[in-house]
Amino acid sequence: DSGVTQTPKHLITATGQRVTLRCSPRSGDLSVYWYQQSLDQGLQFLIQYYNGEERAKGNILERFSAQQFPDLHSELNLSSLELGDSALYFCASSPGGREGTQYFGPGTRLLVL
């Protein structure tokens, strides 16, 4: 158990819909990262937050957005969903600062029908 929690574990929705994925980092970690992993693919970095502020952006679509709240949990919002958005979405956290080792949550499996 990495200490990172993600909810929900599974999500099935329809094209055009909007969903919110939630992540709680390890206790004390200030940085949160979001990744997308499509079937049999590697990890695609989406976005990073550090202590509530956006720190880095990867290949995140404009239909996707994220935020980190004062209690350091983070949400990833996916809107106008398309079939190709079906994937595993992982959250990872790290202490931040000079310590960047990332610990991953169990992921949310999103299926868009």
Add this chain to the structure above:
Amino acid sequence: GQQLNQSPQSMFIQEGEDVSMNCTSSSIFNTWLWYKQEPGEGPVLLIALYKAGELTSNGRLTAQFGITRKDSFLNISASIPSDVGIYFCAGEVRDNDMRFGAGTRLTVKP
């Protein structure tokens, strides 16, 4: 530039054999990490390397941070069926900027 080249892409080995995989880059990294991912699960940190030349073991796993800081390898000795999974390397370019390799898919035949 800062991309990681992980090889091999996949390996099919017999139980008991040793395994070696590596990651290389044309850029210098400050930290190298190795993760294992099992189907439907999140990547789990196996070994973290923080200094050039560092050699670290975790049970049957051994990883090294290359002297040039541009590469790292992971060895698994005496493989067992539960070693099956995808192994990812990750390198930290600068504080909190981590790059991931594409993964090595390991299959172990009993």
